[in-house]
Amino acid sequence: MTGHVAAPMRFGRAAAEPPPEAFTQVELTWVEKRTEHWIRFGREIREQILDRRRRILFFPPGSIFALVRWAANEHGTVLSRLDILRAVEPAAPCQTMPTVTPGADILLRVDGWPKVERMLKLIDAIEAxxxxxxxxxxDHWRHVHNRMTAGETPRAYGLRQHRAFLLREEIGA
Structure with missing residues (x-):
């Protein structure tokens, strides 16, 4: 053997963190009364602060989160949107959208402040x-999307429905 030495084994170190492209990345911007993006709910696993007004949140595949985007100019509001999204596996098919890389599975989308406000109240009711x-x-988020698109009132999401969903998930249906 000429000068080759086995690399020492390292014990007790955390596994290498997956690269950023393994996660759905959401860039949030906050310029008071101009452009305001925020997460209403969701559990990011990492945050990267870009500057005082911008940051990137990283969501693992399969996680569900709500993204609210609002923008205004000198004439008033130009964008009010709430999206409930599911992060996708790397290279999986997905819908593209601004500020979300590479994209996500869109479960619900509402446009216009009255609908966004109504959705925020529905989310509050679920938390209550x-x-x-x-x-x-x-499926409930898709139901709400379809009902709101049709101008109808969505069914409430209750504890019985939630338990049934959790049991179905547990058995792998």
Missing amino acids: RGIEPIEVSP
Whole structure:
């Protein structure tokens, strides 16, 4: 053997963190009364602060989160949107959207402040029942999207429905 030495084994170190592209990245911007993006619910696993007004949140595949985007100019509001999204696996098919890289599975989308405000109240009602919005059935978010698109009132998401969803998930249905 000429000068080759085995690399020492390292014990007790954390596993290498996956690269950023393994996660859905959401860039949030906050310029008071001009451009305001925020997460209403969701559990990011990492945050990267870019500057005083911008940061990136990293969501693991399968996680559900709500992104609210609002913008205004000198004439008033130009954008009010709430999206409930599911982060996707790397290279999986997904819908693209501004500020979300590479994209996500869109479970619900509402435009216009009256609908956004209504959605925020629906999310508050779910939390008031003791249910975390990130644990709500994706099918319920799709139901709410479809009902609101049709101008109808969505069914409430209750504890019975939530328990049924959790049991279905547990058995792998």
